[in-house]
Amino acid sequence: MHAIGGLIYMTNLKAVFDQQKVFMPFIVADDPDVETTVKSIVTLAENGADVVELGLPFSDPVADGPVIQAADLRAFKAGVKTATVFEIVEQVRTQTAVPIVLLTYVNLVYKYGYDAFCQRCQQLDISGLVIPDLPLEENAELKAIATKHHVALVPLIAPTSGKRITKIAAQATGFIYVVSAMGVTGQREQFSKQLATTIAQIRAVTTVPVAIGFGIHSPQQAHELGQLADGIIIGSAIVKLMAAQPVDLQAQLANYAQSIKQALS
Amino acid sequence: MSERLTTAQTTDDRYYGQFGGQFIPETLMTELQAVAKAYHRYRQDPDFLHDLHTLLHDYANRPSLLYYAERMTKDLGGAKIYLKREDLNHTGAHKINNVIGQALIAKRMGKTRLIAETGAGQHGVATATIAALFGMDCEVYMGKLDTDRQRLNVYRMELLGAKVHPVTTGSMVLKDAVNAALQAWTQRVDDTFYVMGSAVGPYPFPQMVHDFQSVISRESKAQLQAVEHHLPDMVVACVGGGSNAIGSFAQYIDDPSVQLIGCEAAGKGVNTGQTAATIEKGTPGIFHGMKSLFLQNDDGQIDQVYSISAGLDYPGVGPEHAQLAALKRATYVGITDEEAVQAFEYIAKTEGIIAAIESCHALAYVMKVAPTMRPDQTIICTLSGRGDKDVAAIARYRGTDLHD
Ligand SMILES: Cc1ncc(COP(=O)(O)O)c(C=O)c1O
Numbered sequence: 001m002h003a004i005g006g007l008i009y010m011t012n013l014k015a016v017f018d019q020q021k022v023f024m025p026f027i028v029a030d031d032p033d034v035e036t037t038v039k040s041i042v043t044l045a046e047n048g049a050d051v052v053e054l055g056l057p058f059s060d061p062v063a064d065g066p067v068i069q070a071a072d073l074r075a076f077k078a079g080v081k082t083a084t085v086f087e088i089v090e091q092v093r094t095q096t097a098v099p100i101v102l103l104t105y106v107n108l109v110y111k112y113g114y115d116a117f118c119q120r121c122q123q124l125d126i127s128g129l130v131i132p133d134l135p136l137e138e139n140a141e142l143k144a145i146a147t148k149h150h151v152a153l154v155p156l157i158a159p160t161s162g163k164r165i166t167k168i169a170a171q172a173t174g175f176i177y178v179v180s181a182m183g184v185t186g187q188r189e190q191f192s193k194q195l196a197t198t199i200a201q202i203r204a205v206t207t208v209p210v211a212i213g214f215g216i217h218s219p220q221q222a223h224e225l226g227q228l229a230d231g232i233i234i235g236s237a238i239v240k241l242m243a244a245q246p247v248d249l250q251a252q253l254a255n256y257a258q259s260i261k262q263a264l265s
Numbered sequence: 266m267s268e269r270l271t272t273a274q275t276t277d278d279r280y281y282g283q284f285g286g287q288f289i290p291e292t293l294m295t296e297l298q299a300v301a302k303a304y305h306r307y308r309q310d311p312d313f314l315h316d317l318h319t320l321l322h323d324y325a326n327r328p329s330l331l332y333y334a335e336r337m338t339k340d341l342g343g344a345k346i347y348l349k350r351e352d353l354n355h356t357g358a359h360k361i362n363n364v365i366g367q368a369l370i371a372k373r374m375g376k377t378r379l380i381a382e383t384g385a386g387q388h389g390v391a392t393a394t395i396a397a398l399f400g401m402d403c404e405v406y407m408g409k410l411d412t413d414r415q416r417l418n419v420y421r422m423e424l425l426g427a428k429v430h431p432v433t434t435g436s437m438v439l440k441d442a443v444n445a446a447l448q449a450w451t452q453r454v455d456d457t458f459y460v461m462g463s464a465v466g467p468y469p470f471p472q473m474v475h476d477f478q479s480v481i482s483r484e485s486k487a488q489l490q491a492v493e494h495h496l497p498d499m500v501v502a503c504v505g506g507g508s509n510a511i512g513s514f515a516q517y518i519d520d521p522s523v524q525l526i527g528c529e530a531a532g533k534g535v536n537t538g539q540t541a542a543t544i545e546k547g548t549p550g551i552f553h554g555m556k557s558l559f560l561q562n563d564d565g566q567i568d569q570v571y572s573i574s575a576g577l578d579y580p581g582v583g584p585e586h587a588q589l590a591a592l593k594r595a596t597y598v599g600i601t602d603e604e605a606v607q608a609f610e611y612i613a614k615t616e617g618i619i620a621a622i623e624s625c626h627a628l629a630y631v632m633k634v635a636p637t638m639r640p641d642q643t644i645i646c647t648l649s650g651r652g653d654k655d656v657a658a659i660a661r662y663r664g665t666d667l668h669d
Contacts, residue, residue, distance in 0.1 A: 059435070060441075062451075063292075082564045082565075106551045107552055108564060108566075110549075111561070133288050133289060135294050137287055156291045158291045158292040158294075161295060
């Protein structure tokens with residue numbers, strides 16, 4: 001919850017997904033510095049991003065491919081800390097109320113303290129947490145605390161989830177992150193053929209929105225996957241833009257975001 | 266196989282007290298549960314146990330000797346020292362015990378491909394060996410730094426038909442090799458079994474590795490009984506992830522008179538920052554699929570650790586050891602590079618044994634503690650591996666540039 005212009009505002013993720021096909025870009029906090037991250041979030045929000053997913057780098061990101069790992073390294077070079085990500089959101093909140101979810105690994109949340117971390121999220125209106133190494137079987141403790149602070153613990157569903165899909169979906173809050181392909185993050189041309197079936201299985205047990213991520217980069221793909229799901233997540237393609245550090249980065253981000261948003265509408 | 270784990274005190278099989286669990290991406294959960302199911306089924310299956318025991322006996326050269334180190338005992342002048350000679354196993358280390366077990370499970374699950382991480386290369390060599398024996402494909406992930414300091418083992422694995430991937434991310438050592446192997450598993454689970462090399466990772470690996478390595482203490486207990494007619498007073502083993510140590514401790518955990526000592530790599534010293542002494546210096550965290558103790562900073566970023574020994578150069582430790590330490594059932598001590606190298610040289614000259622630098626961390630502690638004990642007391646020290654692989658590195662440490 002946070003105050004904008006005197007109003008108490010708290011994001012309801014479901015409502016965001018109800019209003020439109022959601023475009024959710026991902027960038028890494030402090031890549032290559034705090035100022036760029038803040039600017040980029042604002043640019044993305046002003047050019048079609050409905051939710052921004054912000055990555056808090058971990059030293060050993062086992063779910064991430066080379067592009068995001070390289071971004072993590074740039075952030076570490078800049079001296080990123082857990083506190084940095086909150087500082088970034090704090091600065092962002094003076095400019096936009098765009099819904100934000102954090103992606104990080106469980107150890108960073110564990111070390112900060114589950115309660116302290118979720119409380120900070122709540123203060124900054126961070127509406128969800130995506131934690132790739134916290135599967136259903138291990139999430140009870142954090143989930144209870146997150147729920148208390150109105151932060152959604154977003155579950156992931158993989159092409160291999162099989163019988164687990166129903167169980168995971170039934171307990172989901174916020175939205176469900178459907179991993180479109182096996183392996184780690186990174187651009188792909190091929191997606192799991194069972195995506196449609198997976199999503200049907202999810203829909204059978206819950207109205208919690210579904211977003212697809214991992215490997216999406218072109219507007220064409222965004223359009224196609226947008227037909228299947230309630231939203232799409234684009235990570236590596238945007239992080240690659242950031243990596244190139246062009247002088248007109250903000251203009252390029254704006255163009256890219258617009259092209260994806262258009263393809264989704 | 267061994268009995269139920271006595272340290273698993275919760276009703277949740279996946280935990281040892283607060284440590285353990287399955288903190289792993291969803292992509293791997295279905296497969297991990299399949300592995301757990303297969304493991305629980307086969308650990309009681311007479312056919313499986315028959316195959317396991319046959320291979321351990323006929324192929325791996327078990328039982329390994331329990332050797333009375335008489336010269337060392339006399340020289341140190343205290344407790345009687347017995348060495349559990351895992352270095353005499355086929356492939357030269359305890360790692361083969363676990364690999365045979367896991368590979369037999371993989372085979373029964375219909376897998377045709379084994380992947381593994383390796384530090385010193387001993388686990389990689391053992392996995393490549395069994396893959397060759399079973400006619401399976403094998404790929405091994407090894408930190409680039411370790412491929413340099415353990416070149417002999419890289420060549421060995423290649424000779425056995427395995428593909429070795431030098432890992433160039435992070436600090437390029439064991440931790441990074443585990444990351445890479447986990448990533449590779451995420452990409453391909455259908456035909457692939459991840460043979461975990463130590464008592465670490467998500468459940469069921471720590472339990473499985475405990476089981477397959479307990480053969481060490483099942484044998485040593487009977488062997489010592491036969492000659493001394495009593496339990497040892499102390500069991501000493503080195504601890505990287507903790508597989509040879511848990512195997513060495515397993516049968517004594519319920520015998521409170523037996524002191525259990527795990528020797529961690531202190532590197533340049535426990536307080537120098539260039540260390541891998543996880544239990545002494547680590548704090549609770551969640552990494553590599555498990556809640557355990559880790560060397561990490563205040564934010565929870567995992568430290569880059571250091572030891573002269575590629576096999577002990579790991580920022581975490583198996584969850585059962587974290588629990589044994591919490592319960593004070595086992596004691597963990599740090600041994601520096603210099604102490605380990607001195608033990609390496611000492612045992613070569615005193616007993617005519619070239620022991621792995623990992624194992625020399627355990628020996629170094631024995632050298633300190635034996636003189637403080639009485640001659641009617643006994644120590645069993647696990648010699649987890651042989652030291653041929655380390656000769657060139659020790660020569661370099663002593664200033665001789667020897668190329669292997
Ligand atoms: C000979 C030897 N001993 C000990 C270790 C450490 O592993 P663990 O603690 O799992 O026994 C290794 C690991 O590579 C090894 O090769």
